[in-house]
Amino acid sequence: MEYENVILEKQDNIGILYINRPKAMNALNTATVREISKAIDEVKENDEIKVLIVTGAGDKSFVAGADILGFIGMPPADARFLSDEGEQAFRKFDVLEKPVIAAVNGFALGGGCELAMACDIRLASENAVFGLPEVSLGVIPGYGGTQRLARLVGEGRAKELAFTAGTINADEAYRIGLVNHVYPAAELMDQARKLAKKIMNNAPKSVAYTKLAIGQGLQGDLDSGLRIESNFFGLCMATEDQKEGCQAFAEKRKPQFKGK
CATH class of the missing domain: 3.90.226.10 (2-enoyl-CoA Hydratase; Chain A, domain 1)
Incomplete structure (x- = not known):
């Protein structure tokens, strides 16, 4: 553009x-x-x-x-x-x-x-x-x-x-x-x-969810923010990067994140 x-x-x-x-x-x-x-x-x-x-x-x-x-x-x-x-x-x-x-x-x-x-x-x-x-x-x-x-x-x-x-x-x-x-x-x-x-260097989805959790959490009280955090934590488990990150940790190697 x-x-x-x-x-x-x-x-x-x-x-x-x-x-x-x-x-x-x-x-x-x-x-x-x-x-x-x-x-x-x-x-x-x-x-x-x-x-x-x-x-x-x-x-x-x-x-x-x-x-x-x-x-x-x-x-x-x-x-x-x-x-x-x-x-x-x-x-x-x-x-x-x-x-x-x-x-x-x-x-x-x-x-x-x-x-x-x-x-x-x-x-x-x-x-x-x-x-x-x-x-x-x-x-x-x-x-x-x-x-x-x-x-x-x-x-x-x-x-x-x-x-x-x-x-x-x-x-x-x-x-x-x-x-x-x-x-x-x-x-x-x-x-x-x-x-x-x-x-x-970090998982793109995790960084994005962290940004959104902080931003959305600041708009309400602590209890609401904690629920927001739990929801995004759950969403992380559906990503390929979460599986890669934990597997890389277990294998003591650097993870190869794809943003998926």
Whole structure:
């Protein structure tokens, strides 16, 4: 599929999605959000892609927010539709049965921070900057930021960051648990690929079911989550990879998973 605002590549079994609007610091406009949504659909249907990495084109910005000028004069009904469209696009990362790694290579503000938070794992370069500046513009985070940030870093820290419209650097993002690791900018993509390959050593169905169990479990109470876990554990027993994994363990050899 041809895209104007994103680039989707495949390297071995790793998909790499670049947000590609360097003249606009990779800021999200409606067309870019729609292309992200289509790219996720393409990744979902491509059995050769086992893990997806999301990053920004260039070395200055992951995604530096949304297209603010487009907010001027926007009717409330249109704004609600805009928010819903972005939320639904980013929601596709949650239900994609493949791990998604954000390689945050610079500014991740507003919609960029929300895009990173929609991914499963976040890696940051040392020059990364995170923030939700929406209240300084008279709006609120509209692509899931009010919901995901508190789930990741806790209610108090989320409210402070969102209420003040402040920014934090990569080290602070790591300290509060917003990102998993911080690397020198020159090493970021290599480290993201290294992590992707480490994930791909394991049974694809098991990784997918683990992702879904964690995500679905977080939506309810512990007892509901435990039932979800048991259901996915049972589903694993119907896979060829489970049989191969246990047999390989018994034979003291490396398993050869096929994703079936």
